[in-house]
Amino acid sequence: MRARDLAEDYQLVRLGDPALSAARLIADQHRPAVVVVDDDGMPVTVLPGSQVLRFSVPGYVQDDPSLARVYDERGGAEVCVDNLARRTVKEVLPPKEKRHDMPAVSGNATVLEIAATMARLHTPLVVVVDGDTFHGVVTASHLLAVILHTTPEPPA
């Protein structure tokens, strides 16, 4: 099985979209990340949920983690939403110099190649692209399911 066979449709956001919409997509669909695309619909990078959370938590709480405890649940949630509400997707991406390579494989990539790319880039999903053609995304859960179903379970 090749990457193009495993690729599935996935939640996409544009660079200019509100960061809050990216957060909602991740939350509502229980996804680990969203794929960020440019104006032509081509993937630019992957925005993981952890990065969205990084921008939802105020810098001063990250500087002094003991402050996280002083909020009640509602107050804490309001702070996080406020922080995301005033930012776009572009603004919550890591700066270009700190951004990792986009986790991408070609449509022809084998299961092991996809797994190796995910392992190397510590990413829960990879984008499948061939030139200007965007096939979709392979998630770690989908990939693991394929791997586990292909091989008979070893005896206990």
Next chain:
Amino acid sequence: MSFAQVLSVVVFVGAYILIATERVHRVAAALGGAALMLGLGLTDGETAFHSVEAGIDWNVVFLLLGMMIIVGVIKQTGLFEYLAIAAAKRARGKPYAMMVMLVVITAVASAALDNVTTVLLIAPVTFLVCDRLGLNPIPFLIAEVMASNIGGTATLIGDPPNIIIASRSGLTFNDFLIHLAPFVVVLMIVFVVVCRWLFRDAFHYDEKRVAEVMALSEREAIKNRTLLVQSLIVLALVLVGFTLHSVLHVEPSVVALLGAGLLVLVSKVTTEEAIADVEWETLVFFMGLFVMVGALVETGVIGQVSKALADAVGGQPLVAVMALLGVSAVLSAIVDNIPYVATMAPIVGDLVAAEGGTPQAESLWWSLALGADLGGNATAVGASANVVVLGLAARNGTPISFWQFTRYGIVVAALSILLAAPYLWLRYFVLA
């Protein structure tokens, strides 16, 4: 001037320019200068490492080390966060009342600990309460960092220049409390009043948002009550140890090290955690500076400068005190006050001795401390704490520009020096 003297001055001035202009890291400049002094034979290993007059002042280094360890542990308790949130709640979110409480907490903490740590702890919680109230945090941060520089002036351990002065002059913790703390209390009262005018545009707030501050739970900030109690007991013991110097005859550096050791021993803090906040770079910077200044002492440069100054102001101690106050304030506003005080300390020591060690002559030490500590408030780069707060503000999306800070800083520094001058005059010349 002999060739050795010229050489030592060239090396020293070169290193000083590198430190002031930040063309290379200040530690590299100080260590490079020290290495050159040793390499060129302007001082030697025996003097650099073992001489009390012209070597590394180990009392300063180990006092700083001990206090850094104690502060590093106290930092983990959440005490500051608790105090700051409790203050904001007590002020019921009223901005000016809140600012007063925060600057008082900062000033007191800076007197007992150190300025940089204090502002590092108070700034995040300031962002939090300002965020909840929809207030601009910049005026609060500027007021706090100034309070930290003022508060740190009050004690021997409050500001690194005071530690150098104490070690070089033999003045005790109690001397600082008696001679500087009363003035600092007056200055803080004036500062609090001036803040009302200086930051008058920052006190408009939305009363509906007060509930957001009142909903904060300061008790949750205390993560480890046992550690908090242990830390406060040890800090109290250390402060008592400092004040009993005349009875116990134990150097402040030894008291601080004993306190640090005791705290690590009784608490469950690991050694790695305890020393994680030690600023090794600062300690090495001090060592480099002491070797360089020691070389100037060894080659006789300091002696000649002292003699020239003593001749110039001989018999006019008031002129010397006022000139030292003004020059120290101006220079400390522009360059790091630590190398300045490290250089001036032996010169002031000579001047005090030349004037016969009278109370008027001794006031030169207080003039140096007040000028160097309070002058740091004048500009954004005048004190380490200022630079730290500017960095934190930028990281939190509310950058403070150099001039934004300096236009308030100049007012506060000028006012501080204008009050320090009559204080020195009245206390040591009129009422002495």
